[in-house]
Amino acid sequence: MAHPSGPGEDPLLAVRKLGIDFVTDAGKHTAVSEISLTVARGQVLAIVGESGSGKSVTALSLLGLLPATAQVRGSAVLAGGVLAGGGPAGTELVGAAPATLRSVRGRRIGAVFQDPFTTFNPVMRIGTQIAEAVMAHTRIGTRQATAQVLALLDRVGLTDVPRISRSFPHELSGGQLQRAMIAMAISGEPDLLIADEPTTALDVTVQAGILDLLHELRLGGGMAILLITHDMGVAADLADDVVVMRHGQIMETGTAEEVFFSARSDYTRELLRAVPRVDVPPAVEAASTSTSTDAVAELRDVRVTYSSGHRHVVAVDGVSLSVPAGETVGLVGESGSGKTTLGKAIARLVPAASGSITVAGRDLSALRSRDLRAARAEIGFVFQNPTDSLNPRARVGAIVAEPLKLHTKLASAERQQRVAELLDRVDLPADTASRFPHQLSGGQRQRVAIARALVLGPRLVIADEPTSALDVAVQATILKLIADLQRELGFGCLFISHDLAVVRQVSQQVTVMSSGRVVESGPTEQVLSTPRHEYTKTLLASVPLPDPRVQRARREDPAPALPRRSGV
Amino acid sequence: MPSKILSGLTVPADVPVAAIVRRSGAFARLLADRWALTGAAVAVGFVLLALFAPFLSGINGNNPYTYHLSALTSSGLPRGPLGGVSASHWLGVEPQTGRDLFAIAAYGARISLLVGVGATVLATVIGTVLGVLAGYRGGLVDTLLSRFTDLTIAFPQLIFMIALGALVPASFPKQFFMIAVIGAFGWPSVARVVRAQTLALRNRSFVVAAQSIGARPLHILRTEILPNLAATITVIATMSIPGAIGTEAALSFLGIGVPPPTPSWGREISSAIAWVSVDPWYLAAPGIALFLVTLALNAFGDGLRDAFDPRMSGRLR
Amino acid sequence: MKITRFLLIKLAGMIAVLLVVSLATFLIFYILPANPARTECGRLCTPGQLREVRAFMGLAQPVWRQYLDFLAAIFAGRTYGSGPGAIVCPAPCLGYSFQQNRTVLSLIGQALPVTASIALGAAVLWLVTGTAAGVISALRHGKATDRAVMTTAIVGVSAPSYLVGLLAILLFGFKLNILPVSGFVSLLQSPGQWAFHLILPWCTLAFISAAIYGRLTRSQMLEALGEDYVRTARAKGLRERRVIVRHALRNVMIPIVTMFGLDVGALLGGAVITEKVYSMYGLGALLIGAVQTTDLSTISGVTILAAVFVLVANFVVDLTYKLLDPRV
Amino acid sequence: GGANNTSGPGTPTISPAEKGGTLTILDSQTTLTLDPAQSWSLAVTSSGLLWRRLTTWKIGPTGAPAVVPDLATSDGTPSDGGRVWTYHLKSGIYFSNGQPITSYDVKYGIERTYAAALSGGLNYQKPLIAGTAGYQGPFSGKELSSIVTPNSKTIIFHLNKPYGNWPWVVSTTSMAPVPEGKAPAATFNSHPITSGPYAVQSYTPGNSAILVRNKYWTAATDPNRSGGPSKIIWELNQDPTVEAQTLLADGPNAQNAFGADFVPPAQLAQVENNPSAKARLVTSPASPLEYVAVNVQSPKLKNLKVREALEYAVNRQAVVVASGGPVAADPATTLITPGIVGREPYNLYPAGTAGDPAKAKSLLTQAGAHNLTLTLATPNDPISTAISQAVQQAYSAAGIKVVIKSLSANAFSALATGNSASGYDLALSSWQPDFPSAMDNIEPLFASAMIGNGNYNISRLSDPKVDALINRAEGTINEAAAGKIWAQADKAIMADAAVVPLVYNRNSFLRGSNVDNFYIGEFPAYPVYTAVSLKQ
């Protein structure tokens, strides 16, 4: 074991019989029941498991940040540390006084939240928000804090750090935000870092850098990490111990190797089986279902720029791309390389500065608003940030039914039935329909967004990181659903993802982007097995494999193929 | 749109379809909110008071018009304590006339509630519609609507009202005219606030998401924007009722409102102010009535807000 | 380049509004049941005298001509009558008040500082107290404090300002005898006395106006407090005050600031009742007086000035949106 | 009117005016008109402090008001049957700038009132002085030949008809002397040169005027003004209720002050329970007439019987209460107000103070007027609103429905004094003469020449009989003889039932405890400012 805490020593965090209930309109609903776990100093404990199994709420409960509708039972004791006055008995976190919690937050326990898009205050600059965290627990001046912010941003592998620091959250890509969030969480050098899906929005090279950073922090700073992830590769790379959760319960606990190689519970084995691997071609080759070759989306020399203040950011720089009907085009690439922007440009949700975009043969930019609406009805869009893309005041049922209401003449009962069917197919419990988005887990929201995009039977699906919050089992279900529907309806799909294994599984074509340009594209197998461009090669080499031994070997022998911290 | 998409699927038997539309949560929360319930009860009580004003004030043989000079001292003050409260005058009598204050308050509720609530609703509707339109459409629509809003605020209202007062015949149906006038000048604040919030909302991803499914602007306004504005609008609306009732009184002095002796709270309050240090009870009846109605509607508005706040769902007090 | 264009469009819009407002004032004035020349002519007035007075006041011309004269006077000044008895109103001439024997500009010059002093001081007071009360309400949501704040707010909003002013005068002026109840002292003359005399008007206005801010802030805060970014701010270990003020409150400022712009813009055009009850001669008193004496010049002058305030306030508010929320 | 000049306990006696101190006058007006050409001020109020005219009024706490010489040595010597009036000036009279006052200055002051820029005054002289048609004031370079100034001490007025009341006309503020060349039309109002005991030190409209002693004024030439306080601070733009409360409280700032406004009914009631304040309340004898003008040109009111019904139905007791009780009003049945020569009390329509609705109903039946609905135009001030409701209530008892049309003061006068007779059937108004002559009770309100054009015959009565009586009375120089004729006119108008007199108002004023010689004579119903002094 790599962690420095010897046996018998008090654990840093001891969670005992923690239970969390939510009161909803439908009654009490148990999200977590009686779980116990411990984290020692410098240890990395990974929690993996089903989407909606209570991972995030467990993490939030440790910080006392659950909404008022939650009831927490049990105990979670944080060993007394350098700052907070927890005596030898440590600090009880469940039901702790506000002052206690405040001294714990940030300084003793840092947190990276799941959805990077909503965790930042939309009206404050990123730099300011991080500086606040820096200054919350140390007495330093603004100037020093600013310098420290820039250093932190640099440390998490961001480029153009001054711009990022000056940006508002909505001006950054998902990956950029996620790294800023990590920077903020580690700024207080906490004893325990809770990292809830910290790399979901990162391409694999950047992800590798972040994993290195976490590794370093744990080794150098003795920081313990409670890592919540559905990415088995990440867990395999970093975790000492692994906890597997399902239905609010712990299915299995063990060292990484135990869990990966000799799992005891059926669920764990099922989970591991579902993990797609980039180094193995999919069992069933994603076959083109298209009979014709007409493209549902055709992009020529598209350029998209943003202006914020006086500066211009060229987010997409002369990209040409075509999505044939019945086929899936995987779009991978560096974080911040313009993938999301490109997707939005296709649906004309951001204007293209130049170039032409046609969807189903029509140039959307030339359409009048009425026709534009009709054209958009044929596009199913899954946004990268599921949380903010769901109206907080609408129930899930209404959200998913909305396209039906708009574009079909179905009666309300029929609509409800369709919605129920679809929710079931994305593996959401039936009562989800009556819930509000904030009552869902990250992965559940994502599936709601997917259901909404598919409910009308579109001709083009633009799915921006549609499975980033899903555990591998659910992910498999979703990918299958998309493939089934694609076969049925023949839609073309632009599948934006950083998960190369997934891309390999679902797409016939792959396009690789970097810095707003396409660096390589071609049939999936060709690109992923015989990459030509340097960047693609780096990318492939950076994919963590769901195998703790391989990952440890890689780490111990930092082969040139594994670049530290991508500063591309 | 082809929706054959899920045709082959069967519905799992255990899906409680009704759950999808369940609103009972909000309703249950509202029912459990004592302040909101009390508010609603008080508001309904006042409406009943207004409806049955003739009956209620008739119990003692009173009406709001008859002078009771014998109930006054020679200087015009009510005889007896508490502004002349007695078995025949439950809330005392008006100084200088001896009219029954209960009857005045009850009859006054008719005009004041009608105009206060009516004008507020009208202003809120106009303001909301113009505000969301300006905020959501932006561009030229916004420019024009915003200037129109500015114009309405900056319009020389006082002299306009005076001119109107001289033009409308004395026998005109004043209630609806007043609602129209107060509403027509009351909407800009609603519009400005609604526009501002719409500006902030329209770039939220969920609005963009609705656009991306090809929703009509009207649909987006109705289902995405308005529900998120409801709390603000409720607050502004419930808070503007006293202002509308006050304006009603002012209009009546300018000859646009209902002419005396038709009682109205606003006019009673404004004439009672001068008497506040001699006969505070005169102010009490209409003043407390206005206060209670406003408080009741605000309490009810708060209750509604809480009931429909998704984050409060499941919370019962 | 873009900025200039933006400003030009805004300016053009504002000027258009001003033109419409002034034209409307003129037109309404002429359907007003009033006869300014007759008023100006005195107690006993023969038709001949009336004609002369009308001509002298410039009221003999067709309305459109009078309006153009009015507009021209703003740039070129204006002379009423001729010879040694003439009355000269130098540019920028907003008209001449025959009732007060002064140019409208000088009247405004006197009244504006009064109104501005009342309005700005009160505005700061109600903004601060209103939002603070709203924040407290939101934090104590549903508890006794929340209800108490709401009840106070409703008292404030349902009480006529004249009543509040009168009671304040009776209490602080006469009963306790600690505050002056009337009169305006110029800021330049004595800042201390200026503020001292304005305490009651400020508090009166603030008490009445703070209510809506409190209620708005409360409702907005209740939404904001449930947002994820507030959770993030707490997770950083920030003090609760900072979480509330820097994170939640900042996000709810847009409607508040909008309301504030509306109120301040309107108030700068005259705080009629407050000026009346505290015997201060501001734009409100000036306007009411002018309406009572059918003084068209003063009515137009004050109306236009008030319109300028409304426009500028709303414009400034529109500019702040971008600062308050970069997504706008 | 008898000798009950003042009511209330504080029946004042003139005490020797002590000199000195700073007097404060609290006033709801926002502006003062400091140009005599435009002022409407009464001879004994603000203009009495600032201006001297050829004649002025002698108003004691008791006794009938009288016109007395001021700058002139006599009330005026009539000749040519009252068409020509001659005055001689006293010596030792000066303006506040030290310049002696001459007959030229008197003439110049009168000529100024003809300038369009200075219109707006009381104007009683304008239609009377001969040869003024087309005259545009002295700024045009022309002078009036009908005012002759043979030397600096003599001034002779030529009138276009005999006019017995000329000495009263000469006492109005418009007739004050103004030094030629020192009084530009545009700025004289802010920096006037005065002739009374006070000069204007500063004047800020809406805020205050500060009056200080005119050091060139001497009491020797002016027995009618006490010139008591050495300084007067005129606080403008006061709220009447706050003003009354201030004086009621009698705090340190209020002890040297008096209020220029009527005490509102609510505060009157408050004074009743406050002995200290009661002693400081000064109430006028019943004087200004509050009346309902009956628009005789309205089709509904053409029938005399209907108008008589209105006379019988009115409930004056309710009006008294609405006005603030007996302290504020006395029932009125005639037009000429108490205290004025010619007044004869009578009641043509005896019905008791509560009215006789039965009699009214029977008159209406006789007239065949059923379901009569009348529009009562009312100024929108609180007292008028209260009174009009009392009237409305009384008429409803007689089966007459009254719709109150509440109007701002301007809209009211535009409607009532405009040229069209339509738009109202009844109008609530009140009238106080500008000088104590029955002429001013009758002529402005009932002469056929005063219909429309902004003039105040709002009953729109055009009765040749009444016009003839007015003409005859005006030409009668002997005051008592004229009075008799005015009384006939009064009755003739009442016989026409063109007006329902409601009450004679009593105006009440409050003073601070240190204010002395604050009294109201029989006329006008205002305190005599020129007599006020401060206890030292």
Ligand SMILES: Nc1ncnc2c1ncn2[C@@H]1O[C@H](COP(=O)(O)OP(=O)(O)OP(=O)(O)O)[C@@H](O)[C@H]1O
């Ligand atoms: N509204 C905006 N204003 C200014 N810059 C923006 C804006 N939106 C995005 N950008 C910038 O444009 C670039 C491309 O962003 P985009 O979101 O398309 O990246 P991405 O490829 O989707 O990245 P990720 O994988 O991290 O989500 C980034 O550098 C981002 O900072």
Ligand SMILES: Nc1ncnc2c1ncn2[C@@H]1O[C@H](COP(=O)(O)OP(=O)(O)OP(=O)(O)O)[C@@H](O)[C@H]1O
């Ligand atoms: N505010 C809430 N009210 C009611 N139920 C909630 C609330 N928040 C979360 N839940 C429910 O609690 C359960 C656990 O949620 P949690 O967010 O911890 O899941 P998770 O394990 O993090 O899932 P994912 O991997 O999808 O993020 C889910 O079923 C979710 O629907």
Ligand SMILES: [Mg+2]
């Ligand atoms: Mg989660």
Ligand SMILES: [Mg+2]
């Ligand atoms: Mg992206």
